[in-house]
Amino acid sequence: MIYEGSVFRPPSEARSLIIQVTIGCRHNQCTFCSMYKDKVFRVRGREEIRQDLEEMSQYYGREPLRIFLADGDALTLDTGLLLEILSWIHELFPLCQRVTAYGTAGDVLKKSPEDLSTLKEAGLAMVYLGAESGDDHILRHVRKGLCAEDMIRASEMLKKAGILLSLTLISGLGGRARLREHALLSADLVTRIKPDYLGFLTLMLAKGSVMKEEVNSGAMELLLPGEVLTEQKLFLSHVDAEGTIFRANHASNYVNLRGVLNRDIPAMIKQIEQAEMMEAYKPEGWRGL
Ligand code: SF4
Structure with missing residues (x-):
């Protein structure tokens, strides 16, 4: 199996077998994102996907592994094809523990409740949804193509x-x-959604992204590390999502935080305040995606 272009996955899928069911991202317009700018979007052919799964099953078919469906928005696939892929996984990886995928809210909204229930029954355990912000002004500005609602x-x-x-x-x-x-x-967005997991990354801009040009021209001012922490502290002191597992321990974050909302909010705020006092932020050179 040969991956096409760069492959991205959430930090928690570091040990998962990654199968590309699409190449790139159908939307591919967010101004801060350069992940799939080098790819022309397409859904891979069913034979190609089946071939990858068959090949990988020769190595991992008897292992209790996890499978992550890439690239940017696997849920854009027709439900019938997704169900076929999930049944192949079941057949070729009988010990597979879970199947997960990136999905945009737009793609989820195009599915019917019955489609989603069938996908769940067929083994789709979790979807990673990039909300990015609860502020519609920001979502419009970054060309997310979706609003908080x-x-x-x-x-x-x-x-x-x-x-x-x-x-x-x-x-x-x-x-x-x-x-x-x-x-x-x-x-407010997280309070209303109460997701099972919440990942808080910190903005990093790759060369060539539209937002990078905005910053270079002075049209947008990036936050300094201390300001990022001010923002996170403000978020944590207003969110109410009992039981959500919170992670801000990505390579991009200046201070690593993890805990369960709401229980661990006071401890995480204290950790932020200590980092602010000591100015103990991850050095720029150590941040990476
Ligand atoms: S939808 Fe996701 S992958 Fe696609 S351009 Fe936006 S941030 Fe990047």
Whole structure:
């Protein structure tokens, strides 16, 4: 099996077998994202996908592994094809523990509740949904193509189908101008969704991204490490999502935080305040995606 172009996966899928069912991202327009800019989007042919699974089953077919469906938005696949892929996984990897995928809220909203329930029954355990912000102004600015209400409706559909939801937000996405709105409206979004998992990354811009050019031209001001922590503290002191597993321990984060909301919020705020006092932030050179 040869991967086509760079392959991305969530940190928690580091040990998973990655199978590309699409190449790139159908939307591919978010101004902060350069992950799939070198790819022309396509859904892979069913024979290609079957071939990859057969080949990998010769090595891992008897292992209790996890499988992650890449690239950017596997849920864009027709439900029939997704069900066929899940049945192949069941056949070729009988000990597979779980199957997960990236999915956009737009793709979830295009599925029916019955589609999602069938996918869950067929083995789709969790979807990683990039909400990025609860602030519609920011979502429009970064050309996400979706609003906060779309994220909420898609999340409700996934939860009703029994599919676990891992939501992602990006610290600093609104720059200095929207720090407060980003923190408060994202806290409101998470409070309304109450995802199973919440990942908080920190904005990092690759060369060539539209947002990088905005920053270079002075149209947008990036947050300094201390400001990122101010934003996260504001978020944590307003969010109410009992039981959500919170992770801000990605390579991009200046301070690694992890805990369970709401229980661990005071401890995480204290950790932020200690880091602020000591100015103990991850050095820029150590941050990486
Ligand atoms: S952030 Fe997600 S939806 Fe936006 S371009 Fe990147 S992969 Fe596609």
